[in-house]
Amino acid sequence: MRRVVPTPLEVIISRLPAGAPVFVLGCGGCATRERFGGAKQCRELAEQLAAEGVExxxxxxPEPGAATCDVQxxxxxxxxxxxxxxRAGVIVLLACPQAEPAVAQVTDLPLVSGVQTITGTTTGGGAMTVEECDLCDDCIARAAGGLCPHSxxxxQLMNGPCGGAQSGRCEVFPDRPCVWELIYRRLKADGNLKLLERYRQPMSFRVTSDE
Amino acid sequence: MNNRWRTGAKLTEVVAQHGFAVTGEVAPPRGADPSKALAAARMVARVADAVNVTDGQGAMLRMSPLAMARLMKEQGIEPVWQVTCRDRNRIALQADLLAAHALGVRNVLIVTGDHMVLGDHPDARSVFELDSVQLLHVARGLNEGRDMTGAPLAAATNLCLGAVVAPEADNVELQILKLRKKIDAGAEFIQTQAVFDPPRFERFMARAGALGVPVLAGLIPVKSPRMARFMNARIPGVNVPPWLIQRLNEADPGDLRAVALELAGQIAAAVAPCCQGLHIMAQGWEDAMGEIVAAVAR
Structure with a gap:
């Protein structure tokens, strides 16, 4: 699972152009909900920067619900x-990295991110967590006991496992289970192994424009 | 070169004609000079009907196996070109399959490929856009004269398509399920991951045999206890059993090679009756392949 966490203050300061006054910009979307870039965090960062002598x-x-990754x-x-x-010489952005291109399209000021993403693979006890859903139109997870092999x-094997699992652990990341093992056990328990016999076609990676 | 081989033949034709086939494998060089790899291929070809050429095995950088396959053909060695889904998207994979036909390659082994995290370029972007089942479908389409969008090709390929299976994987049920999909998708022959447990392999074949395509049992001569431990720790889908490690441990250092070859020969002889060939991954012992094959005849 990818998470966004604050960048340490001293790291943010080290990335600022010398002497440039700072404008702190947050986000009303995920950043507000996850409390790393709402109004409260923006105000606090502004105060902390001022306390360190940064102008x-x-x-x-933006108000809750309005996400900065939306260019409008x-x-x-x-x-x-x-x-x-x-007056500002730099924008410090408290929003996920996806917001950077949106902000860059509407200002020429340099951007410094005030957050960083971290990746973890498990929660306590080695349970799997949802990493990323690719929002496929033909969801394979529905036929795989709710477990998505593509994610x-x-x-990203869609038609069955490789041959490398050892004692049910993934050959690539031995600290986590082979998802195909989990799928197999669940479908077998439900008497639904037949679902795995269906050939899964290659996914479409076609890029389309929103405009 | 094995004299029964007609250069340019398909592996399935060899099996159909002789009932049994032997393949070996070489890795392309880790550099720009192919001469040593070709020498190894020549040695393998003295015993084998065809020689697999691996595609960035272990996710380690090596020369393109397609180039190597062509160089082997020029020396009268029949290659089985291995192609992985790891490094190329669907356009590049189709382009290389077309190229393989044009270069005279007739046998192709389609595999997913080892993950780059396990290799020497762990920072590489992984592609895995198609999986092996999907690539088999695509390759069969090229054989039928159309690309994967359904558009017609100016000329079709004529490739004999192979696939792999790990008969000693933890979950053999899932392996067979996927194998069935591979055969439905167009796989005409199977080469297996290394086999160490003949009774288990026989049980596997009792099920896989009904799938109706020739199966070549994978063999790796385990050269030392150290190699056994390395393989168990690092090679996906390979399980060297304790009894074999024990036998190697007990051997006098001077006899180790003879004992290792004898053990490989024993496994070969035990599995040969229930399958259609052997795929020997000699791991540097290319000169000893003849001894392993000879054990089958005895």
């Missing part, structure tokens, strides 16, 4: 704070 032009966080939101919030941004298997 702060202002801070802003980014444009609106920055134009609402045009005066402060006139969990390091080789």
């Amino acid at each position: 702060v032009a202002d801070w802003a966080a 939101v980014a444009r609106r919030v920055l134009s609402d704070h045009a005066d402060a941004l006139e 969990f298997c390091p080789k």
